[in-house]
Amino acid sequence: MEKVRTLASIKNDIERHIGEKVTLKANGGRRKVYVNEGVLESVYPSIFVIRLDNDTQRTVTYSYSDVLTKTVQISFGSI
Template sequence: MPESIVEIKKELDDRIGEPVLIKAQAGRKRVATHHGVLSKTYPAIFVVHLNDGNGAPDRISYSYTDLLTHNISLAFGEEED
């Protein structure tokens, strides 16, 4: 991932509509994993529509700062493990 919020937003703007795997810190030694599609970007946040099917909310939003500080990680399409 790029190393500034402006670069992160620009990269995500280019990937709207792509499938994404999100790994987010959920507490001590816990990681939440979500599958979805990057749907929108805003000046301070981006929105992912989830297709987990586990009763979780339909969409989730994160700030670009979450990516910058490595609180979450994104893997798009063929980059998914």
């Protein structure tokens, strides 16, 4: 059985990996899935920020509820 996840536990888990490389798999709607790699830059009370590797100036932000609802899947370390 899968462990029950709350927003607080997701935030704490992500917060421990600041500065590490991450891989994101985001649902773009209409059968589109975006896979990006970057560095977890900062964590805020409602969102977290990732600087993408493919473009030095581009950052993306996601909320912890995106991870909870599995709209965004995040894995730490390079694959």
